[in-house]
Amino acid sequence: MGKLEGKTAVVTGGSSGIGYAAAKAFKAQGAKVLITGRNAGAVEKAAKELAVQGVVADQSNLADIDQLVAHSKSLFAHVDVLFINAGVVSLAPFEHISEEQFDYNMDINFKGAFFTLQKFLPVLNNGASVINLSSINAYTGMPNTAVYAASKAALNSLTRTASYELAGRKIRVNSVNPGPVNTPIFGKIGFPEEAIAEFAGAMQNRIPLKRFGEPDEIANLVTFLASDDASFITGSEYNIDGGVNVNPLLG
Secondary structure, X not given: OOOOOOOEEEEOOOOOHHHHHXXXXXXXXXXXXXXXXXXXXXXXXXXXXXXXXXXEOOOOOHHHHHHHHHHHHHHXXXXXXXXXXXXXXXXXXXXXXXXXXXXXXXXXXXXXXXXXXXXXXXXXXEEEEXXXXXXXXXXXXXXXXXXXXXXXXXXXXXXXXXXXXXXHHOOEEEEEEEOOEOOXXXXXXXXXXXXXXXXXXXXXXXXXXXXXXXXXXXXXXXXXXXXXXXXXXXXXXXXXXXXXXXOOXXX
16 A cells, blocks of 8 residues: 555646656555646646646645645545645846746745645645745755745745644644756756756766766656655655755765
Protein backbone atom coordinates (compact mmCIF):
# COMPACT_ATOMS: atom_id res chain seq x y z
CA MET A 1 0.00 0.00 0.00
CA GLY A 2 1.30 3.45 -0.92
CA LYS A 3 2.20 6.02 1.72
CA LEU A 4 -0.56 8.34 0.47
CA GLU A 5 -3.21 5.67 -0.02
CA GLY A 6 -6.68 7.12 0.46
CA LYS A 7 -5.43 10.71 0.59
CA THR A 8 -6.29 13.61 -1.72
CA ALA A 9 -3.69 16.05 -3.03
CA VAL A 10 -3.69 19.37 -4.87
CA VAL A 11 -0.55 20.49 -6.72
CA THR A 12 -0.40 24.03 -8.04
CA GLY A 13 1.77 24.46 -11.11
CA GLY A 14 1.59 20.72 -11.72
CA SER A 15 1.79 20.68 -15.51
CA SER A 16 5.60 20.62 -15.72
CA GLY A 17 8.85 20.39 -13.76
CA ILE A 18 8.80 19.74 -10.04
CA GLY A 19 5.00 19.99 -9.80
CA TYR A 20 4.55 17.37 -12.51
CA ALA A 21 7.06 15.06 -10.81
CA ALA A 22 5.35 15.51 -7.44
CA ALA A 23 1.90 14.80 -8.88
CA LYS A 24 3.29 11.63 -10.46
CA ALA A 25 4.86 10.57 -7.15
CA PHE A 26 1.66 11.31 -5.20
CA LYS A 27 -0.35 9.23 -7.65
CA ALA A 28 2.15 6.37 -7.42
CA GLN A 29 1.78 6.42 -3.63
CA GLY A 30 -2.00 6.05 -3.87
CA ALA A 31 -3.30 9.62 -3.69
CA LYS A 32 -6.10 11.12 -5.75
CA VAL A 33 -4.51 14.16 -7.38
CA LEU A 34 -5.61 17.48 -8.87
CA ILE A 35 -3.08 19.63 -10.72
CA THR A 36 -3.31 23.26 -11.81
CA GLY A 37 -1.54 25.49 -14.30
CA ARG A 38 -2.06 28.69 -16.26
CA ASN A 39 -1.77 27.14 -19.72
CA ALA A 40 -4.88 25.17 -20.65
CA GLY A 41 -3.11 23.00 -23.22
CA ALA A 42 -0.28 22.11 -20.84
CA VAL A 43 -2.69 21.26 -18.02
CA GLU A 44 -4.81 19.06 -20.28
CA LYS A 45 -1.73 17.24 -21.61
CA ALA A 46 -0.19 16.68 -18.17
CA ALA A 47 -3.46 15.55 -16.60
CA LYS A 48 -3.94 13.00 -19.38
CA GLU A 49 -0.37 11.70 -19.09
CA LEU A 50 -0.60 11.40 -15.32
CA ALA A 51 -4.20 10.15 -15.26
CA VAL A 52 -5.13 12.84 -12.70
CA GLN A 53 -7.60 15.70 -12.56
CA GLY A 54 -6.56 19.06 -14.02
CA VAL A 55 -7.91 22.59 -13.79
CA VAL A 56 -6.68 25.88 -15.25
CA ALA A 57 -5.88 28.39 -12.50
CA ASP A 58 -3.57 31.38 -12.18
CA GLN A 59 -2.10 31.58 -8.68
CA SER A 60 -1.83 35.37 -8.94
CA ASN A 61 -5.60 35.67 -9.45
CA LEU A 62 -7.62 35.39 -6.24
CA ALA A 63 -10.82 34.62 -8.16
CA ASP A 64 -9.02 31.68 -9.78
CA ILE A 65 -7.94 30.48 -6.34
CA ASP A 66 -11.56 30.63 -5.15
CA GLN A 67 -12.63 28.56 -8.15
CA LEU A 68 -9.81 26.08 -7.51
CA VAL A 69 -10.92 25.62 -3.91
CA ALA A 70 -14.54 25.12 -5.00
CA HIS A 71 -13.45 22.62 -7.67
CA SER A 72 -11.30 20.73 -5.16
CA LYS A 73 -14.19 20.57 -2.72
CA SER A 74 -16.54 19.24 -5.39
CA LEU A 75 -14.03 16.55 -6.38
CA PHE A 76 -12.67 15.48 -3.02
CA ALA A 77 -14.78 17.10 -0.26
CA HIS A 78 -11.57 17.53 1.72
CA VAL A 79 -7.87 17.86 0.87
CA ASP A 80 -5.07 16.04 2.72
CA VAL A 81 -2.03 17.38 0.86
CA LEU A 82 -1.56 20.86 -0.59
CA PHE A 83 1.66 21.39 -2.55
CA ILE A 84 1.96 25.11 -3.31
CA ASN A 85 4.46 24.74 -6.12
CA ALA A 86 3.49 27.33 -8.76
CA GLY A 87 6.11 30.02 -9.16
CA VAL A 88 7.89 32.27 -11.63
CA VAL A 89 11.34 33.78 -12.06
CA SER A 90 12.00 37.22 -13.50
CA LEU A 91 15.68 38.15 -13.34
CA ALA A 92 17.17 41.65 -13.59
CA PRO A 93 19.87 43.77 -11.92
CA PHE A 94 18.54 45.49 -8.81
CA GLU A 95 18.71 48.97 -10.34
CA HIS A 96 16.72 47.89 -13.39
CA ILE A 97 13.83 46.07 -11.72
CA SER A 98 10.51 47.59 -12.74
CA GLU A 99 7.30 47.75 -10.74
CA GLU A 100 5.81 45.32 -13.26
CA GLN A 101 8.59 42.77 -12.61
CA PHE A 102 8.24 43.27 -8.86
CA ASP A 103 4.51 42.64 -8.93
CA TYR A 104 4.85 39.68 -11.32
CA ASN A 105 7.18 37.84 -8.93
CA MET A 106 5.41 38.79 -5.71
CA ASP A 107 1.86 38.26 -6.97
CA ILE A 108 2.52 34.62 -7.89
CA ASN A 109 5.34 33.53 -5.60
CA PHE A 110 4.16 35.11 -2.36
CA LYS A 111 0.76 36.80 -2.52
CA GLY A 112 -0.70 33.93 -4.55
CA ALA A 113 0.85 31.30 -2.30
CA PHE A 114 -0.36 33.15 0.81
CA PHE A 115 -3.96 33.29 -0.34
CA THR A 116 -3.89 29.76 -1.74
CA LEU A 117 -3.14 28.46 1.74
CA GLN A 118 -5.62 30.83 3.39
CA LYS A 119 -8.46 29.99 1.03
CA PHE A 120 -7.84 26.24 1.24
CA LEU A 121 -8.13 26.19 5.04
CA PRO A 122 -11.87 25.35 5.09
CA VAL A 123 -11.31 22.25 2.92
CA LEU A 124 -8.03 21.06 4.45
CA ASN A 125 -8.48 18.04 6.68
CA ASN A 126 -7.24 18.24 10.23
CA GLY A 127 -3.79 16.68 10.08
CA ALA A 128 -3.24 17.79 6.47
CA SER A 129 0.22 18.50 5.08
CA VAL A 130 1.08 21.74 3.29
CA ILE A 131 4.36 22.00 1.41
CA ASN A 132 5.59 25.32 0.00
CA LEU A 133 8.12 25.23 -2.82
CA SER A 134 10.68 27.88 -1.99
CA SER A 135 14.32 28.19 -3.11
CA ILE A 136 17.85 28.44 -1.74
CA ASN A 137 17.78 31.88 -3.39
CA ALA A 138 15.97 33.01 -0.26
CA TYR A 139 19.44 33.00 1.35
CA THR A 140 22.15 33.09 -1.31
CA GLY A 141 22.21 36.75 -2.37
CA MET A 142 22.62 35.65 -5.99
CA PRO A 143 22.90 38.65 -8.35
CA ASN A 144 19.82 39.56 -10.43
CA THR A 145 17.42 37.70 -8.12
CA ALA A 146 16.47 40.51 -5.69
CA VAL A 147 12.69 40.25 -6.06
CA TYR A 148 12.55 36.50 -6.71
CA ALA A 149 14.72 35.86 -3.64
CA ALA A 150 12.62 38.21 -1.51
CA SER A 151 9.43 36.43 -2.58
CA LYS A 152 10.88 33.09 -1.50
CA ALA A 153 12.19 34.48 1.80
CA ALA A 154 8.69 35.79 2.49
CA LEU A 155 7.26 32.36 1.66
CA ASN A 156 9.59 30.70 4.17
CA SER A 157 8.53 33.22 6.79
CA LEU A 158 4.90 32.36 6.06
CA THR A 159 5.74 28.68 6.51
CA ARG A 160 7.02 29.30 10.03
CA THR A 161 4.10 31.50 11.09
CA ALA A 162 1.39 29.33 9.52
CA SER A 163 2.85 26.17 11.03
CA TYR A 164 2.37 27.63 14.50
CA GLU A 165 -1.08 29.07 13.88
CA LEU A 166 -2.38 25.85 12.29
CA ALA A 167 -0.83 23.45 14.79
CA GLY A 168 -4.11 23.32 16.71
CA ARG A 169 -5.63 21.51 13.74
CA LYS A 170 -2.53 19.30 13.40
CA ILE A 171 -1.93 20.83 9.95
CA ARG A 172 1.77 20.65 9.14
CA VAL A 173 3.39 23.37 7.02
CA ASN A 174 6.91 22.97 5.64
CA SER A 175 9.12 24.49 2.94
CA VAL A 176 11.38 22.83 0.40
CA ASN A 177 14.31 24.92 -0.87
CA PRO A 178 15.74 23.44 -4.08
CA GLY A 179 19.01 24.48 -5.59
CA PRO A 180 19.54 24.28 -9.37
CA VAL A 181 17.18 21.70 -10.88
CA ASN A 182 16.73 20.51 -14.46
CA THR A 183 13.33 22.06 -15.23
CA PRO A 184 11.97 24.10 -18.19
CA ILE A 185 11.87 27.33 -16.14
CA PHE A 186 14.90 29.02 -17.77
CA GLY A 187 13.49 28.39 -21.22
CA LYS A 188 10.18 29.87 -20.09
CA ILE A 189 11.82 33.15 -19.10
CA GLY A 190 13.48 33.51 -22.47
CA PHE A 191 17.03 32.28 -21.85
CA PRO A 192 18.59 31.12 -25.14
CA GLU A 193 19.96 27.57 -25.20
CA GLU A 194 23.59 28.71 -25.23
CA ALA A 195 23.05 30.95 -22.20
CA ILE A 196 21.36 28.11 -20.32
CA ALA A 197 24.28 25.80 -21.13
CA GLU A 198 26.82 28.41 -19.98
CA PHE A 199 24.91 29.05 -16.75
CA ALA A 200 24.57 25.33 -16.09
CA GLY A 201 28.29 24.76 -16.53
CA ALA A 202 29.18 27.59 -14.17
CA MET A 203 26.68 26.46 -11.54
CA GLN A 204 27.71 22.82 -11.66
CA ASN A 205 31.26 23.83 -10.76
CA ARG A 206 29.90 25.42 -7.56
CA ILE A 207 27.80 22.40 -6.57
CA PRO A 208 29.73 19.87 -4.45
CA LEU A 209 27.90 16.98 -6.17
CA LYS A 210 28.79 18.55 -9.56
CA ARG A 211 25.37 18.27 -11.15
CA PHE A 212 21.89 19.77 -11.17
CA GLY A 213 19.08 18.07 -9.28
CA GLU A 214 16.27 16.26 -11.03
CA PRO A 215 12.57 17.01 -10.50
CA ASP A 216 12.00 13.43 -9.25
CA GLU A 217 14.55 13.99 -6.48
CA ILE A 218 12.68 17.05 -5.24
CA ALA A 219 9.41 15.14 -5.57
CA ASN A 220 10.75 12.37 -3.32
CA LEU A 221 11.32 14.86 -0.51
CA VAL A 222 7.94 16.51 -1.08
CA THR A 223 6.23 13.11 -0.97
CA PHE A 224 7.94 12.27 2.32
CA LEU A 225 6.72 15.55 3.86
CA ALA A 226 3.22 14.85 2.53
CA SER A 227 3.13 11.42 4.16
CA ASP A 228 2.52 10.32 7.74
CA ASP A 229 6.23 9.44 7.94
CA ALA A 230 6.73 13.18 8.54
CA SER A 231 4.00 13.44 11.17
CA PHE A 232 6.27 15.23 13.69
CA ILE A 233 7.72 17.73 11.20
CA THR A 234 6.28 21.21 10.85
CA GLY A 235 7.62 24.74 10.43
CA SER A 236 10.79 23.36 8.87
CA GLU A 237 12.78 24.18 5.75
CA TYR A 238 14.67 21.56 3.77
CA ASN A 239 17.52 22.54 1.46
CA ILE A 240 17.91 20.09 -1.40
CA ASP A 241 20.74 21.62 -3.37
CA GLY A 242 23.58 19.17 -3.92
CA GLY A 243 25.50 20.84 -1.10
CA VAL A 244 25.60 24.40 -2.48
CA ASN A 245 24.85 25.95 0.90
CA VAL A 246 27.48 23.93 2.74
CA ASN A 247 30.11 26.45 1.68
CA PRO A 248 28.70 28.96 -0.81
CA LEU A 249 31.94 30.98 -0.84
CA LEU A 250 33.92 28.27 -2.57
CA GLY A 251 33.33 26.74 -5.97
